[in-house]
Amino acid sequence: MEFRPAIRVRGALAAALAAAALVAGGASPASAFVSVDIARYQAATPKCDANPSFGWVGRVSGEVDNNFDTGQYAVSFVGCFPTKEACDTWRERALGLITQVIVQNSCAPRTSKD
Structure with a gap:
């Protein structure tokens, strides 16, 4: 059986929906x-490349504990947002x-570099 989404969401709407899901609890720091x-x-x-009209770029990077040993590993996040509030x-x-x-x-x- 082939899965076909009922609705395709593109561009700014898709990004806004994804950001809303993140804020609503899509990831759990604990x-x-x-x-x-x-x-x-x-x-x-x-x-950013999928949302050229978004005027804010967010960058977060740092180190995270490794789940499988006692070391850490580096992580980096970069995204573009329609407003400063969404970015924050x-x-x-x-x-x-x-x-x-x-x-x-x-x-x-x-x-222009983003």
Whole structure:
């Protein structure tokens, strides 16, 4: 049996829906499987190349405890957002996934390099 979505959502609407799902609890910082939460959060983050009209870029990076040994690994999140408020909400949630050192933490107006 082939799965076919009933509705296809594209562009800004898809990004807005993804951001809303993240804010509503799409990722759980308290999860025992932080790496799974990180992968889901990265996948749901609105991509800059898919949203050229979004005027804000958020960047968060740092280190996370490894679930399988005593080490840490680096993670990075980058996304583009229609408003500063949406970017800040996303950024605060992403910071909750960082369990060690925070390296980057910003929401800034998008430039031609983004």
